[in-house]
Amino acid sequence: MSTKGGALRLGTGGEFDRLRAIFASLGAAGRGLGDDCALVRIGARTLALSIDLSLEGVHFRTDWLSFREIGWRATAAALSDLAAEGAQPLGVLVSLAVPENRHPRPGNASPAVQIMSGVGAVARSVGAHVLGGDLTRSSRYLVDVCALGVARRPVRRSGARPGDGVWVTGRLGGAGLALAALLAGRRPPAPVRRRFVRPEPRIAAGAWLARHGARAMIDVSDGLAADAGHLAAASGVRIELALERTPCWPGVTPLAAARSGEEYELLVAFSPRFRERDARAFRRATGLPLTRIGRCLPGRGIRMTDDGRRITPPGGFDHFPGR
Amino acid sequence: MSTKGGALRLGTGGEFDRLRAIFASLGAAGRGLGDDCALVRIGARTLALSIDLSLEGVHFRTDWLSFREIGWRATAAALSDLAAEGAQPLGVLVSLAVPENRHPRPGNASPAVQIMSGVGAVARSVGAHVLGGDLTRSSRYLVDVCALGVARRPVRRSGARPGDGVWVTGRLGGAGLALAALLAGRRPPAPVRRRFVRPEPRIAAGAWLARHGARAMIDVSDGLAADAGHLAAASGVRIELALERTPCWPGVTPLAAARSGEEYELLVAFSPRFRERDARAFRRATGLPLTRIGRCLPGRGIRMTDDGRRITPPGGFDHFPGR
Numbered sequence: 001m002s003t004k005g006g007a008l009r010l011g012t013g014g015e016f017d018r019l020r021a022i023f024a025s026l027g028a029a030g031r032g033l034g035d036d037c038a039l040v041r042i043g044a045r046t047l048a049l050s051i052d053l054s055l056e057g058v059h060f061r062t063d064w065l066s067f068r069e070i071g072w073r074a075t076a077a078a079l080s081d082l083a084a085e086g087a088q089p090l091g092v093l094v095s096l097a098v099p100e101n102r103h104p105r106p107g108n109a110s111p112a113v114q115i116m117s118g119v120g121a122v123a124r125s126v127g128a129h130v131l132g133g134d135l136t137r138s139s140r141y142l143v144d145v146c147a148l149g150v151a152r153r154p155v156r157r158s159g160a161r162p163g164d165g166v167w168v169t170g171r172l173g174g175a176g177l178a179l180a181a182l183l184a185g186r187r188p189p190a191p192v193r194r195r196f197v198r199p200e201p202r203i204a205a206g207a208w209l210a211r212h213g214a215r216a217m218i219d220v221s222d223g224l225a226a227d228a229g230h231l232a233a234a235s236g237v238r239i240e241l242a243l244e245r246t247p248c249w250p251g252v253t254p255l256a257a258a259r260s261g262e263e264y265e266l267l268v269a270f271s272p273r274f275r276e277r278d279a280r281a282f283r284r285a286t287g288l289p290l291t292r293i294g295r296c297l298p299g300r301g302i303r304m305t306d307d308g309r310r311i312t313p314p315g316g317f318d319h320f321p322g323r
Numbered sequence: 324m325s326t327k328g329g330a331l332r333l334g335t336g337g338e339f340d341r342l343r344a345i346f347a348s349l350g351a352a353g354r355g356l357g358d359d360c361a362l363v364r365i366g367a368r369t370l371a372l373s374i375d376l377s378l379e380g381v382h383f384r385t386d387w388l389s390f391r392e393i394g395w396r397a398t399a400a401a402l403s404d405l406a407a408e409g410a411q412p413l414g415v416l417v418s419l420a421v422p423e424n425r426h427p428r429p430g431n432a433s434p435a436v437q438i439m440s441g442v443g444a445v446a447r448s449v450g451a452h453v454l455g456g457d458l459t460r461s462s463r464y465l466v467d468v469c470a471l472g473v474a475r476r477p478v479r480r481s482g483a484r485p486g487d488g489v490w491v492t493g494r495l496g497g498a499g500l501a502l503a504a505l506l507a508g509r510r511p512p513a514p515v516r517r518r519f520v521r522p523e524p525r526i527a528a529g530a531w532l533a534r535h536g537a538r539a540m541i542d543v544s545d546g547l548a549a550d551a552g553h554l555a556a557a558s559g560v561r562i563e564l565a566l567e568r569t570p571c572w573p574g575v576t577p578l579a580a581a582r583s584g585e586e587y588e589l590l591v592a593f594s595p596r597f598r599e600r601d602a603r604a605f606r607r608a609t610g611l612p613l614t615r616i617g618r619c620l621p622g623r624g625i626r627m628t629d630d631g632r633r634i635t636p637p638g639g640f641d642h643f644p645g646r
Contacts, residue, residue: 006408017403033586037455038414038416038454038455040413040414040454040471042365042368042370042473043365043367043368043424044366045365045366047365047370047471049416049454049455049471050416050455051416051418051455051456051457051467051469052418052457053418053419053420053457053459053465053467055420055459055461055465058459058460059459089362090363091361093361093372093373093469094374095374095375095376095418095467096376097378131361131372131375132360132361132373133374134374134375134376134467134625136376136378136381136382137381138378138381142376142378142465144374144418144457144467145375146372146374146416146469148363148370148372148471150365219476227484253548283381291634
């Protein structure tokens with residue numbers, strides 16, 4: 001099995017093994033695994049496709065998010081996979097399951113309509129269309145988004161080489177900060193909450209990075225440490241991260257930032273020729289910082305230091321622990 | 324809003340109104356509704372995309388189907404939408420949610436692996452690949468399939484004209500017969516059961532019909548009467564069906580056959596120049612009968628006769644009745 005061509009969103013640990021077994025069972029029909037996007041050649045173009053399932057009680061809670069935010073967030077997660085491919089989104093298809101609306105209020109849009117308005121808003125924000133969907137009754141809310149885009153120069157997880165620098169866009173830890181507040185029953189401050197409920201897929205940033213020679217890229221959905229691990233495994237390199245360099249949200253420690261999932265920033269490997277002045281050009285183009293936080297070496301796995309002291313990499317989130 | 328370009332799988336009645344409200348809320352990002360496939364132009368090619376959600380307890384029961392059959396059936400439903408477009412499938416992306424496997428048996432593949440083997444089998448049967456997926460824990464099984472194909476000459480629901488003949492592939496009522504047996508707690512005879520648990524998406528048939536000038540096409544998923552209604556509405560014509568001409572499974576009345584959903588045959592409108600000798604050529608090419616069961620007239624809606632007597636069209640299945 002190749003790590004090219006296939007697309008599976010992976011947690012860490014046991015889920016990998018399950019998925020390997022699943023794709024091994026597919027034989028010729030399976031095209032491997034390892035990337036968040038599938039790539040399909042259509043004539044002279046390369047399509048990038050990703051599918052991303054959000055379930056009530058697993059990925060979101062209706063007391064934390066408005067219905068519009070549920071639609072935005074689920075769609076942003078799928079679009080973020082396209083961003084990490086350097087792809088330009090064309091559209092999304094959405095499967096929606098909603099419970100019966102037992103207390104419809106006159107003048108209020110139904111939950112399904114509100115969810116779809118969030119889907120449409122984030123799609124529009126990156127120039128994409130809502131192409132189609134499926135709607136079903138269910139006991140719990142469910143939003144499954146398949147995003148479709150075109151990649152001029154697709155960037156996989158697997159292209160990093162020893163000697164490459166490892167960079168990250170934006171600042172990390174905001175989503176984790178919001179999640180901690182919500183879990184504690186507090187309402188997070190507005191900018192922190194926005195980071196959690198309306199994540200912005202880094203489409204323009206991903207396209208810039210692809211255009212400027214990114215060798216490998218992944219979005220930070222499982223947490224910096226876990227996603228760096230995916231990139232290292234796919235590329236066959238070891239990644240050393242200097243945690244103290246991690247750009248953090250105010251009030252977030254680098255270790256907490258490295259553990260925070262669903263940040264939807266981009267982690268990217270560049271040849272050593274990519275320098276700070278290139279990062280400044282990126283910032284001028286996108287408004288986002290781009291920070292060098294580590295490097296690739298021969299070997300495998302992740303090594304993390306914090307102010308020079310070696311620390312154990314935190315794990316990512318796994319829907320299927322211990323299997 | 325146009326009926327071109329957008330794709331929404333629709334039940335009948337109240338669900339339409341909900342979906343219209345949803346897509347109206349999307350404004351510029353929404354591309355209309357009315358077809359099971361979305362069409363996207365990529366360079367010189369036209370992509371056809373469809374998404375199809377199958378939920379335990381709504382669309383399937385684990386005591387009726389093996390896990391492999393659950394995967395096959397969910398995927399066949401999405402591929403059938405491509406068949407009705409005359410498209411050649413390229414691949415599928417699959418979101419899967421599975422409960423914890425509480426009683427794993429040594430040597431037995433997990434339910435997720437078995438479901439994916441069914442997905443892979445039906446994909447392979449039409450030359451398509453499993454391109455990617457997402458896997459999540461849930462309290463109930465869920466399979467959401469996004470199918471991607473290329474349509475050389477896309478056939479929409481909306482192209483039928485007064486004077487056109489209305490034809491149907493295969494024989495109807497087998498799936499309904501199996502469902503009735505299962506609901507009564509009986510195991511259906513093998514050929515009838517196979518029709519329900521392993522439906523064959525009519526890819527080669529759809530491609531033949533598109534190539535030979537089909538003006539409008541839809542797959543029989545909601546039932547012949549309901550799907551003829553969708554085609555009539557999208558095309559702005561009235562359709563008259565002579566039920567006694569409907570090719571039925573042994574032991575199924577034409578009325579029961581017209582009501583039976585998830586048959587996954589193709590209902591197609593042709594100009595009057597398409598004749599019985601063309602249907603014989605279709606049969607030689609595909610092994611399937613193609614039967615003229617009605618015609619298009621100016622007007623709207625469906626009119627059905629059985630041996631010349633006018634009858635009330637049966638309704639289709641609606642996940643959202645009375646809203």
